[in-house]
Amino acid sequence: MANDHIDITVEPGEVHALLGENGAGKSTLMNQLYGLLQPDEGEILVDGEPRVFRSPRDAIAAGIGMVHQHFMLVPVFTVAENIALGAEETKGGPLGWLDRRRNRRDVLETSQRYGLPVDPDALVEDLPVGAQQRVEIVKALTRDVDLLILDEPTAVLTPQETEELLAVMRGLTESGKSIVFITHKLKEVKAIADRITVIRRGKTVGTASPDTPEDELAALMVGRAVSLEIDKTDAEAGRDVLTVSGLVVEDDRGVRAVDGVDLVVRAGEVLGIAGVQGNGQTELVEAIMGLREALAGSVTLDHEDLTSMRTKQILRSGVGYVPEDRSLDGVVKEFTVAENLVLDQYDRPPYGNAFSLNPAAIATAADERVEQFDIRTSSAEATVGTLSGGNQQKVVVAREMSRPLRLFIAAQPTRGVDVGSIEFIHGRIMHERDIGTAVLVISSELDEVVGLADRIAVMYSGKILAIVPPDTPREELGLLMAGITRDPS
Amino acid sequence: MSEVTEPARSGKPQMKTTEATAEDLAEATAPTRFWNRHRRLGVALVAIGVLAAVVFGSVARSATARFTLGVQNTGLALPIDGKVGAIVFGLITALCGGALLAGVARRWQGTLLGVGIVAFVLSFLCWQVAGQYMSLVDIANNTLVIALPLILGALAGVLGERSGVVNVAIEGQFLMGAFAAALVGTMASSVWAGLVSAALGGLLIAALLAVLAIRFLVDQVVVGIVLNLLALGITGFLYERLMQPDAASYNEPPRMPTWQVPGLSDIPVIGPVLFNSNFLVWLALILVVVVHFGLTRTRWGLRTRAVGEHPTAADTVGIRVRGLRYANVLVGGLIAGFGGAYFTLIGAGSFTKNMTSGAGFIALAALIFGRWTPLGALGAALFFGFAQNLPYALSTYNSSVPSQFLNMLPYVATIIAVAGLVGRVRAPAADGQPYAKS
Numbered sequence: 001m002a003n004d005h006i007d008i009t010v011e012p013g014e015v016h017a018l019l020g021e022n023g024a025g026k027s028t029l030m031n032q033l034y035g036l037l038q039p040d041e042g043e044i045l046v047d048g049e050p051r052v053f054r055s056p057r058d059a060i061a062a063g064i065g066m067v068h069q070h071f072m073l074v075p076v077f078t079v080a081e082n083i084a085l086g087a088e089e090t091k092g093g094p095l096g097w098l099d100r101r102r103n104r105r106d107v108l109e110t111s112q113r114y115g116l117p118v119d120p121d122a123l124v125e126d127l128p129v130g131a132q133q134r135v136e137i138v139k140a141l142t143r144d145v146d147l148l149i150l151d152e153p154t155a156v157l158t159p160q161e162t163e164e165l166l167a168v169m170r171g172l173t174e175s176g177k178s179i180v181f182i183t184h185k186l187k188e189v190k191a192i193a194d195r196i197t198v199i200r201r202g203k204t205v206g207t208a209s210p211d212t213p214e215d216e217l218a219a220l221m222v223g224r225a226v227s228l229e230i231d232k233t234d235a236e237a238g239r240d241v242l243t244v245s246g247l248v249v250e251d252d253r254g255v256r257a258v259d260g261v262d263l264v265v266r267a268g269e270v271l272g273i274a275g276v277q278g279n280g281q282t283e284l285v286e287a288i289m290g291l292r293e294a295l296a297g298s299v300t301l302d303h304e305d306l307t308s309m310r311t312k313q314i315l316r317s318g319v320g321y322v323p324e325d326r327s328l329d330g331v332v333k334e335f336t337v338a339e340n341l342v343l344d345q346y347d348r349p350p351y352g353n354a355f356s357l358n359p360a361a362i363a364t365a366a367d368e369r370v371e372q373f374d375i376r377t378s379s380a381e382a383t384v385g386t387l388s389g390g391n392q393q394k395v396v397v398a399r400e401m402s403r404p405l406r407l408f409i410a411a412q413p414t415r416g417v418d419v420g421s422i423e424f425i426h427g428r429i430m431h432e433r434d435i436g437t438a439v440l441v442i443s444s445e446l447d448e449v450v451g452l453a454d455r456i457a458v459m460y461s462g463k464i465l466a467i468v469p470p471d472t473p474r475e476e477l478g479l480l481m482a483g484i485t486r487d488p489s
Numbered sequence: 490m491s492e493v494t495e496p497a498r499s500g501k502p503q504m505k506t507t508e509a510t511a512e513d514l515a516e517a518t519a520p521t522r523f524w525n526r527h528r529r530l531g532v533a534l535v536a537i538g539v540l541a542a543v544v545f546g547s548v549a550r551s552a553t554a555r556f557t558l559g560v561q562n563t564g565l566a567l568p569i570d571g572k573v574g575a576i577v578f579g580l581i582t583a584l585c586g587g588a589l590l591a592g593v594a595r596r597w598q599g600t601l602l603g604v605g606i607v608a609f610v611l612s613f614l615c616w617q618v619a620g621q622y623m624s625l626v627d628i629a630n631n632t633l634v635i636a637l638p639l640i641l642g643a644l645a646g647v648l649g650e651r652s653g654v655v656n657v658a659i660e661g662q663f664l665m666g667a668f669a670a671a672l673v674g675t676m677a678s679s680v681w682a683g684l685v686s687a688a689l690g691g692l693l694i695a696a697l698l699a700v701l702a703i704r705f706l707v708d709q710v711v712v713g714i715v716l717n718l719l720a721l722g723i724t725g726f727l728y729e730r731l732m733q734p735d736a737a738s739y740n741e742p743p744r745m746p747t748w749q750v751p752g753l754s755d756i757p758v759i760g761p762v763l764f765n766s767n768f769l770v771w772l773a774l775i776l777v778v779v780v781h782f783g784l785t786r787t788r789w790g791l792r793t794r795a796v797g798e799h800p801t802a803a804d805t806v807g808i809r810v811r812g813l814r815y816a817n818v819l820v821g822g823l824i825a826g827f828g829g830a831y832f833t834l835i836g837a838g839s840f841t842k843n844m845t846s847g848a849g850f851i852a853l854a855a856l857i858f859g860r861w862t863p864l865g866a867l868g869a870a871l872f873f874g875f876a877q878n879l880p881y882a883l884s885t886y887n888s889s890v891p892s893q894f895l896n897m898l899p900y901v902a903t904i905i906a907v908a909g910l911v912g913r914v915r916a917p918a919a920d921g922q923p924y925a926k927s
Contacts, residue, residue, distance in 0.1 A: 034805070036804070036805070055804070055807065055809075056804060056805050056806065056807050057807030060806070060807055066805070068805065071802075072799070072801060072802035072805045072806070073799070073802060074794070074795050074798045074799045074802055074803075075798070075799070075918070076794075076798055076915075076918075077791075077794070077795070077798070081791060082802075084791070085791060085792070085795050085802075085803065085806050085808070086792075086803070086806030086807045086808050087806070087807075088788045088791060090787075090788050095787060096787045096788035096789055097786060097787055097788075098786055098787060098788060098791060139806075
C-alpha cells in the first residue's frame with residue numbers, strides 16, 4: 001500500500017510542501033490528485049466540492065496542473081507544440097487544422113505574464129533541463145490552473161536555477177495560485193513552504209511549520225534521529241591510480257558527450273564529479289568501464305591501459321563499479337540476492353568454475369554479505385526485485401566491494417535510496433577510501449559530492465571546468481555547474 | 490510577478506563573471522572520426538561508379554540507346570550513345586562519391602547519394618538498351634503498379650507506428666484483403682463491392698492486432714507474425730475448399746476498370762501514367778498526401794505523433810492514448826486492405842494461396858526506408874517497385890546478364906536500402922511499446 005489514509009488540505013495562495021523520503025508515497029498521492037491513479041478509498045474536494053478524477057483531463061478541468069519529476073515533454077516537438085498538445089488552437093472546424101500562430105502567441109503571452117522565458121520554436125530535446133522545466137510550468141499555466149503540483153522540481157537544477165524556481169513559485173502564490181511542492185530536500189522546504197506535511201511509509205506523520213529545525217524535520221521524515229553530516233577525516237592521498245587524459249566519447253546520438261577530459265584519482269582520496277545530469281558524466285564513466293568506445297584519449301589504471309580491455313577484465317583488475325541506473329545495469333531483479341552478489345565472480349572458485357556453480361559457497365558468502373552490509377531481506381534466496389531501493393543498492397555495493405579493489409567508481413550511489421541506507425552507503429564509501437582505494441563518485445546531488453569528496457571536479461558540457469576543494473562556496477560551485485567560470489579562460 | 494523574479498535573474502551579472510559556454514572553450518584535442526558513414530558510402534559510390542564506367546563502358550555497344558517518352562519507338566525520345574552514356578553516368582556516380590568523400594555540407598549528402606545511385610542505374614541501362622529503345626512510360630507505369638500495394642501497405646504502417654503500434658501484420662492484411670476482394674467481388678459481380686470487402690478484410694486483421702496489442706499488451710511483433718500466419722491459414726483453407734472447386738462462382742472477380750481523364754491524359758509521360766489509370770492508384774496517391782498533411786498540420790497528427798513518441802506525456806495532457814492508437818491501427822487496416830485488393834482486382838485477377846508472397850514485408854521495409862513518413866514511404870515504395878520491375882523490363886533485351894541476377898535485384902536493393910542507406914534513423918520513440926497505466 002503506497003498511501004494509507006492520508007489527509008492533506010491546501011489553502012489558496014500557499015506553498016504546501018510535501019516532505020518525505022524516496023518511496024514514501026508522495027508521488028503516488030499526487031498522481032491520484034492528477035487523475036493518473038484512482039484512489040481505493042477516500043475523496044478529493046476542490047473548493048469544497050467532491051470531485052472524481054478518472055483521468056488527467058478531469059483534473060485539468062478542475063484547475064489542477066502538475067509538473068512531473070520526469071518531464072512530460074515530447075523531445076522531438078517544439079516548445080509551442082508541447083505546450084499546445086491536448087489544448088490545441090485549431091481552425092477549419094472538424095479538420096482540426098493547427099493554428100500555429102495562435103498557439104505560439106499563447107505561449108509567449110503566458111511566458112511574459114509570469115516571467116518565464118521560453119523560446120516557442122526551439123526543439124525540446126535541444127533545451128537544457130532548466131529550460132525544459134520552464135516549458136513544463138508554462139504548459140501548466142496556459143491551462144489556467146489554480147493548484148500547481150511540482151514533483152521534485154529541483155532534482156535536476158543547479159543551485160542558481162533552484163533559486164530562480166523558488167522566486168517563480170513565490171510570484172505564482174502572490175497571484176493567488178496554490179502550489180504543492182514535493183521534495184525531500186529540507187533546505188528548500190524551509191526556504192519556501194508556508195506549511196509542511198511529512199509523509200512516511202504512506203502515512204501522514206505530521207505537519208510542521210517552516211521554522212522547524214532541519215534535524216527535527218529529518219527525524220520526522222525518517223522516523224528516527226539521523227545525522228545529516230558525513231564524518232570525514234582528511235584524506236591521505238597516495239599514488240595516482242586512475243589517470244584519464246584527453247578522453248573523447250560520443251553518446252548514443254553521436255554527439256560528443258565527453259569532450260577532452262583529464263582526470264587523476266589518487267589512492268586514498270575521493271574525487272567527486274559534480275554537474276547537472278546529462279553533461280557527459282554517464283558517458284565518462286561508461287568509457288572508463290569499457291562499456292562505451294573512447295574515440296580519443298587514454299584511461300589508465302596504475303599505468304595499465306583500460307581502453308583496450310573488456311569490461312570483465314577491467315572489473316577483475318580491481319575496479320568496483322556502482323552503475324547509475326540500478327535496475328537496468330546494477331542488479332538482475334528476477335535473480336535472488338545470493339545470485340546477484342556473485343554476478344561478477346560466478347565462474348571463479350569458490351563460487352563455481354567454467355562448467356558449474358557451487359551453490360553452497362554462494363549461499364555462505366551471501367549470508368555473510370547480507371549480515372555485513374545490513375541488507376534487509378527476508379532471506380538471501382529472495383529475489384532482488386522484492387527489496388526496497390536502498391537495499392537493492394546495498395546488494396550492488398556489497399558485490400562490488402567483495403573483490404580486492406584499487407579503484408571504486410560510484411555513479412549516483414544514493415539515487416532513490418532511503419536516508420538510512422544513504423548513511424550506510426556513504427559510510428562504506430568513506431571506509432573504502434580510508435583503506436587506500438581510489439574512489440570516484442559521480443552525483444547530481446551537490447550535497448552528496450560536497451560531503452564525500454576530497455576534491456570536486458565540476459563537469460559541464462563534456463568538459464571538466466574546474467577542480468576545486470570541497471569547502472568552495474556553494475554559489476561558486478553552482479555557477480560552475482551552469483558553465484560559468486570566474487576567470488576568463 | 491516580474492519584480493519577484495527580477496532579483497533572482499539579475500543575480501548573475503553582479504557576480505562579475507564571464508559566461509563561458511561550451512563553444513567558447515578551447516576545442517578538444519581529438520578530431521571527429523574521419524571514416525564516418527558518409528565517407529564510407531562515398532568510397533562505395535566511387536567504387537561502383539568506376540566499375541560502371543570501366544565495365545559497362547567497355548562492354549556496351551557504341552549504338553544509340555533511345556529512351557522514348559511514348560510507348561512506341563517513335564515520337565519524343567532521349568537518344569544517347571550506349572557506350573558514352575555508360576561511361577558518363579558511371580563517372581557521375583564516382584564524382585558524387587568523391588564529393589561525399591571530400592566532405593560536403595550535411596544537407597547535400599542525401600542528394601548526392603541519391604544522384605549517385607540514379608546515375609549508376611542509368612549507366613547500367615545505357616549498356617543494356619544500346620542499339621534499342623526503352624519506353625519510359627512503360628517503366629513508370631509498371632513501377633507505379635508494382636509499387637501500389639507497397640504504398641498502401643507502408644501507409645498503413647505509418648499510421649500504426651507513428652502512434653506507437655508496430656504493424657508487422659501488413660502481409661496478413663494484404664492477404665485478407667486480396668481474398669475478400671476476390672470472393673465478394675465475384676459473388677456480387679461488382680469490383681466496388683470487392684474493394685470495400687478488401688478494406689474490411691484488412692480491418693479485421695487490424696482489429697485483432699489492436700485488441701491484442703493495445704488492450705492485452707501482447708508483444709506487437711509476435712502478434713503481427715501470428716496474425717500473418719492466421720491470415721495465411723484461413724485464406725489458404727478457404728481457397729482450397731471453396732474457391733478451387735468452383736472458381737467461376739467464387740474466384741473470378743471483375744477487373745478494376747482503367748479510367749482516362751480527358752485532356753490530362755495527353756500530357757507526355759505523366760498523362761498516360763497518372764491519368765490513364767485506375768481508382769486505386771488515385772486513392773493511394775491522395776491518401777499519401779492526406780496522411781502527410783494530417784500528420785504534420787492537424788490536431789490529430791500532433792496527438793498521434795505525441796502518442797507514438799511519449800504516450801505518458803500525451804496522457805498527462807488529457808489525450809486518450811489507447812483510443813487514438815485503436816483508431817489509427819484500424820484506419821491503417823482499411824488502407825492495407827485496399828492494398829490487398831490490388832492483388833486480385835488489378836494484379837493476378839484471381840486469388841491463389843499466399844499470393845502476396847512477402848509484399849507486406851517489403852511494405853514494412855519501405856516504411857522504414859521512408860523514415861516513417863508518408864512521402865518517404867511513397868518514395869521508398871516506388872524505388873522498390875522500380876527494382877522489382879527492372880528484371881521484366883530488361884528481359885526483352887537479350888541481356889548478357891543472367892536473368893537470375895536480375896531477379897535478385899529487388900531483394901539486393903531492399904537489403905542495401907534498409908541496411909546501408911537508411912543507417913541509424915530514429916523510429917517513433919514509443920514504437921512497439923504498449924501503454925499500460927501503472
